[in-house]
Amino acid sequence: MYILPRRAKFVSSLLPITALLLLLFFTFKPLKHDSKTSQNKPLLHISKHLQLTHSTCEGTLYPELCFSTLSSIPNLSQKSIPQIISSVVDNTVRLVKSSAVNCTRIRQRLRKLDQLQKRALDDCLELFDYTVYDLNATLSDLSTTSTSAKHYNDLQTLFSAAMTNQYTCLDGFAHGDHEKVRKLLMKGLNKITHSLSNSLVMLKKIPNLNKSESEYGKMVGGFPGWMSRKDRHLLQTPVEAIKFDLVVAKDGSGNFTTITDAVNAAPNSTKRFVIHIKAGGYFENVEVVKKKQMIMFVGDGLGKTVIKASRNAVDGWTTYQSATLAVVGDGFIARDLTVENAAGPYKHQAVALRSTADQSAFYRCSFVGYQDTLYVHTYRQFYKDCDIYGTIDFIFGNAAAVLQNCNLYARRPNPNQQNIFTAQGREDCNQNTGISIISCKVAAAADLLPVKSQFKTYLGRPWKNCSRTVFINSQLDDLVDPKGWLEWNGTFALDTLYYGEYMNRGPGSNTSNRVTWPGYRVINSSAEASQFTVANFLQGDQWLPSYKIPYFSGLSKQ
Numbered sequence: 001m002y003i004l005p006r007r008a009k010f011v012s013s014l015l016p017i018t019a020l021l022l023l024l025f026f027t028f029k030p031l032k033h034d035s036k037t038s039q040n041k042p043l044l045h046i047s048k049h050l051q052l053t054h055s056t057c058e059g060t061l062y063p064e065l066c067f068s069t070l071s072s073i074p075n076l077s078q079k080s081i082p083q084i085i086s087s088v089v090d091n092t093v094r095l096v097k098s099s100a101v102n103c104t105r106i107r108q109r110l111r112k113l114d115q116l117q118k119r120a121l122d123d124c125l126e127l128f129d130y131t132v133y134d135l136n137a138t139l140s141d142l143s144t145t146s147t148s149a150k151h152y153n154d155l156q157t158l159f160s161a162a163m164t165n166q167y168t169c170l171d172g173f174a175h176g177d178h179e180k181v182r183k184l185l186m187k188g189l190n191k192i193t194h195s196l197s198n199s200l201v202m203l204k205k206i207p208n209l210n211k212s213e214s215e216y217g218k219m220v221g222g223f224p225g226w227m228s229r230k231d232r233h234l235l236q237t238p239v240e241a242i243k244f245d246l247v248v249a250k251d252g253s254g255n256f257t258t259i260t261d262a263v264n265a266a267p268n269s270t271k272r273f274v275i276h277i278k279a280g281g282y283f284e285n286v287e288v289v290k291k292k293q294m295i296m297f298v299g300d301g302l303g304k305t306v307i308k309a310s311r312n313a314v315d316g317w318t319t320y321q322s323a324t325l326a327v328v329g330d331g332f333i334a335r336d337l338t339v340e341n342a343a344g345p346y347k348h349q350a351v352a353l354r355s356t357a358d359q360s361a362f363y364r365c366s367f368v369g370y371q372d373t374l375y376v377h378t379y380r381q382f383y384k385d386c387d388i389y390g391t392i393d394f395i396f397g398n399a400a401a402v403l404q405n406c407n408l409y410a411r412r413p414n415p416n417q418q419n420i421f422t423a424q425g426r427e428d429c430n431q432n433t434g435i436s437i438i439s440c441k442v443a444a445a446a447d448l449l450p451v452k453s454q455f456k457t458y459l460g461r462p463w464k465n466c467s468r469t470v471f472i473n474s475q476l477d478d479l480v481d482p483k484g485w486l487e488w489n490g491t492f493a494l495d496t497l498y499y500g501e502y503m504n505r506g507p508g509s510n511t512s513n514r515v516t517w518p519g520y521r522v523i524n525s526s527a528e529a530s531q532f533t534v535a536n537f538l539q540g541d542q543w544l545p546s547y548k549i550p551y552f553s554g555l556s557k558q
Contacts, residue, residue, distance in 0.1 A: 048077040056084060060201045061428070062194040069195065081206045082142040085199055089142070092195045093135050099188040100128040106184055115316045117181055120172030123320045124185065127165040130290065130328075130356070131192075134162040138199075147208045153432065153539050155203055157358065157400065160431040161378035163196040164398045167427050167464070168377070172318045193427070200430040227361070228546020231272060231296075235335055235363050235548035239298060245273050250280035259286045259297075259307065266292055270331075277337060279304040285311060285324055288357070292329040299337025302366045302387065306338045312347035319372060323354035330379075332357040333547055340368040345391060345414050351375045355399065362386055363549045369394065370411060376401040376435065380538045384549050389445055393423035395435060396463060402436045402534050404551055409445035410457050410479060419448075419479075420486055422460035424467040429496060434468030435460075436532035439556065442508065443477040452479050458486040459501075462493035462519075470500040470523070470532045473556055480508030485515050495519055502529040503555075529555055 053076065057066035070076060073087045107113065107121045138158045141151065166189045173182035203209075227235075234242060247254030248262045256262045259275070259282050266273045268291040279300040286307060288295050299305030311322040325339045332355070343350035352369040353362075358379035366387040367374045373390035376397035383403045388395060391413040395403075410419040421442065424435045442459070444452045457479045460469045485499055497519035501511055511522045523529050534540035535553040544551060 052077055056081065056202055056205060057198070059204075060198040061430075062198055065191070065194050066198045066202075069198075081202065085202050085206075086139055086142045088195060088199055088202070089135050089138055092192060092199070093132055095188065095192045095195065096128050096131050096135070099185065099192065100125060102188055103128070103185065106181060110181070113181070116318065117173070117178055119316070119321055120169075120178070120318050121181070123172050123318055124169035127169050131162045131165045133290065134158045134165075138162075147206070150539060150542055152203070152206075152209050156200065156432040157379060159196050159200050159203070160398070160400075160428075160433050161358075163193050163200075163428060163431065164378050164425070164433075166193045166196075167398075167425070168320060172320065175313070197428045197430060200428070227540075227544035227549060228272075229548075231333060231546035232544075232548025234272070234274065234296060234298075235333065235361075236550065237548070239276070239300060239336070242274065242276070242298060244276040244298070247276045247278065248282070249278040250282070251278075254278060258282065258284055260284055263288055263292060263295065266295055268292060270294055272296060272331075274298060277305045277307075281306045281308055283308050285309045285326075287326045288329045288332055290328045294331040295329055296332070297334040297337060299335065301336050302338050302364065304338075305336065306340060308340045308342055310341060310343040310347075310350070312341070312343035312350035314347045315343075319349040319351060319375070320354065320377075322349060322372075323351040323375060325352070326354045327357045327360060330358045330360075332360040333363070333549075334361075334365055335363040335549075336365070338366040338368060340366075341370075341373065343370070345370040345411075345417075354397075355379075355381050357381075359543045361544065361547050361549055363547075370413070372396060378433075380540075380543075382534065382538060382540060382544060382549070382551070384551055391419050392417065393420050393461070393463065395421060396423040396425060398425040398427070398431070398433045398464070399435075400433045400537055402438060402532070402538050402540070403440055404438050404534065406437075406440045408437070408440055408442050410443070410448055411445045412447040412451060413455060418455055418486070419457040420461050421458070422469050423463040423488075424460065424469045425464040426466040426468050427464045429466040431466070434470070434498070434532070434537070436470050436472065436537050437474055438472045438533065439552075440471075440474045441477075442471070442474060442480065442506075444479045448479070456481050459484050460499065461486040461488045462497045462499075463488060465493050466496050466498070467493055468498040470498075470502065470529070471504055472502045472523075472529055472532060474504050474509075476504050476506045476508030478507035482510070482513040483515050484511070485517070485520060493519070500529070500532075526555065 053070045057063050060066045103124045141155050246262045248256050248259050262275050270293050272294045274296045276298050307325055309324040311317040324341050339352045341350040341352040349372045352367045352373045354375035354377055356377040361382040364385045368389045371392040373394040374388050376399040378399050381399045381401040386406045389409045391411050422435050426433045458481055495518040499520045500523045502523035533554050
């Protein structure tokens with residue numbers, strides 16, 4: 001079968017719609033023809049409309065949807081690209097709200113829903129709310145005249161997160177006998193994700209937009225620049241010298257004995273609010289909701305302040321809801337504490353931390369679990385001097401996440417299982433997401449060490465179509481299998497993923513026997529590797545300096 005070139009595919013897909021518009025024009029002629037000029041005006045208007053629609057939609061992955069959406073926008077030729085994208089976003093918001101209504105109806109009408117299906121539908125409704133919130137934020141951003149690289153990346157981040165929310169909703173129905181509910185949601189959610197994908201492409205067409213990732217500034221004091229001076233101070237100051245807004249203590253010596261009560265008592269504001277969690281074991285599931293922004297947790301040290309719970313897939317929880325600590329409010333910071341999901345290796349998906357918070361940062365924290373320990377769900381996230389323990393896909397999600405100077409420990413899995421450090425979930429190659437592991441240690445945990453020859457261990461596998469993960473300047477111990485990476489399912493995503501290794505060291509870093517997938521590469525260029533640094537991948541120099549977490553901006557400390 002002859003395969004049309006990409007541009008030919010695009011043009012051919014538009015021909016039916018173009019023909020329809022021209023047919024409408026010639027069928028419904030103007031009632032009056034006062035002059036030759038008046039006869040030409042409608043044709044000229046349609047010509048400009050079609051030309052602008054074609055140029056705006058060119059390069060999108062879903063051109064028919066793009067063309068039909070833009071064709072319905074009145075006075076298209078008089079609108080700027082940001083105004084056109086805003087119109088598309090308005091339409092997408094309506095689609096999201098319609099899917100939310102559909103989701104509510106499914107929950108009310110289907111009598112035989114099990115507990116997991118109900119929880120998955122609840123996840124969808126929550127994620128739809130976040131999506132509307134994000135899309136309204138893009139409308140605000142698109143109304144500005146800024147053409148900075150920061151502005152461009154903020155919009156990319158919001159669109160990418162909104163898209164990921166829809167896939168997360170569907171992931172809740174990926175297991176068991178849930179295909180019926182999944183199908184009822186699929187059509188509406190596909191239209192939303194396709195519209196968001198088109199918006200990401202159209203974003204690149206804004207005139208004079210600065211897309212250069214090198215313009216985000218410099219690292220400050222070893223932390224990304226988006227941290228304020230005050231936040232950097234909070235992360236580097238000894239605990240006893242910090243002024244806390246609330247104190248949590250198991251022994252009753254603080255304001256509260258549970259973390260949840262302290263979070264609920266925190267104000268809904270954009271001012272930093274610091275909660276000291278004294279040493280002790282806190283056996284609770286904690287959620288920092290969307291309206292609780294700029295919250296900071298300060299513990300008394302790894303293994304001293306421990307947040308611990310055990311929700312898991314086997315007991316009927318969605319992966320999304322299984323998190324011991326779920327963080328949604330933007331600007332969240334945590335330091336000097338441990339978060340653990342104690343469900344154990346036989347309970348399958350069981351998340352310790354899920355971060356759905358933009359510009360969230362974790363310093364000197366430990367995340368302990370088995371399968372799916374650290375869920376880097378969406379937005380921009382930074383991890384420094386942290387320990388992460390797990391077995392299968394134990395760092396996963398679709399945020400733009402940088403792990404710097406962290407220790408990644410593979411634990412002993414169940415018999416006949418294998419360890420996989422990462423499972424990155426970028427579904428659309430236009431999303432600005434991925435997992436970047438820089439100057440980290442990849443090693444076996446104490447329970448795996450004596451038996452590590454019995455289990456294979458891999459750096460990652462492609463959870464979604466455009467999975468993207470890099471290991472840079474890291475120590476890879478001998479537990480890493482020579483092929484390095486593992487297939488998810490046959491040839492799925494092997495030519496669309498992006499997996500890279502750059503200047504790693506240690507017995508597991510030898511790349512001579514690595515996989516030969518089209519999407520895998522040994523990175524030989526520092527310029528290519530630099531795309532995944534804190535400064536460029538997270539725009540960290542714009543927000544991390546205020547957090548007072550020590551970090552380096554580029555590929556190394558030098």
